[in-house]
Amino acid sequence: MNPFELLLVEDDADVRDTTRLILERHGFAVRTAADGTEGYALASACPPALAVVDVSMPGMDGLTLTRRLREELSTPVVLLTARDLNVDVVAGLEAGADDYVVKPFDGAVLVARIRAVLRRAHPGSAEPVRLGDLLIDRDAMTIHRGEEEVQVSATEFRLLMLLLDHRPAVLSRTQILRHVWGDSSWGTGRVVDVNIQRLRAKLGTPAIVTVRGAGYKVVDR
Structure with a gap:
């Protein structure tokens, strides 16, 4: 969750x-x-x-x-x-x-x-999370690579945290729509795909993996 x-x-x-x-x-x-x-x-x-x-x-x-x-x-x-x-x-x-x-x-x-x-x-839930060389602060909603802050939108941050909190499980596009946008009927899987692409580009990491026919997951690399 x-x-x-x-x-x-x-x-x-x-x-x-x-x-x-x-x-x-x-x-x-x-x-x-x-x-x-x-x-x-x-x-x-x-x-x-x-x-x-x-x-x-x-x-x-x-x-x-x-x-x-x-x-x-x-x-x-x-x-x-x-x-x-x-x-x-x-x-x-x-x-x-x-x-x-x-x-x-x-x-x-x-x-x-x-x-x-x-x-x-939820003690400990707000502890910074590491993903490769990235440090993610839940409370501050910030992502850092060393001293440099990686700028992402609030939606992209929610998307990243959702995948991190469920790793290594695969989340379907419908599940992601429901949790990030609040309603699985809000849009289509294309909305998820576009935001995943933007997030990958900003993070510069291969950790967000596409599972063909199933959805997305995060792996530690």
Whole structure:
């Protein structure tokens, strides 16, 4: 599993879309749900590294969803709440939330809170990764060859981390589309191929291998 894949559960479509874009710009892969029931189903089918959950939702509310995610799936949760009253904060924490952010929130604050929870929930996951002569820093989203930084886009960085986290397994184009772009119906395998080609050119390494008829994988070379 990509350690930076998040589940965003928010019933307000505008807030949901805006928050998803903020998180994706910071390198996260994001799946979204419009209510607690849908969010629970998505998390059960493919547990995320962390869930960002709105408190006030129709049907299964955020506190109930948080409790189920923590007790049944051990999923870390950051709550989004429109109120910062002590009683609401206490209720959220007692439900198992790891942290909370009050709306309207600053995107940088939300991202910082998420990364802090991820570091606690997945110790060691943010350690720099080596691939040949490249040093990859997850938190900073940087890649260095010696003192020189290799410039890649946020999408290319997510793509690289996905392949690294699954090595030496082969990932299909459909799997890559779902994890990197959030929806396997978003585009075609050509989108994956083009981004792989760009990433290879920027990294200057043969470590990303094409497996004909299957997909891509990373090997240590």
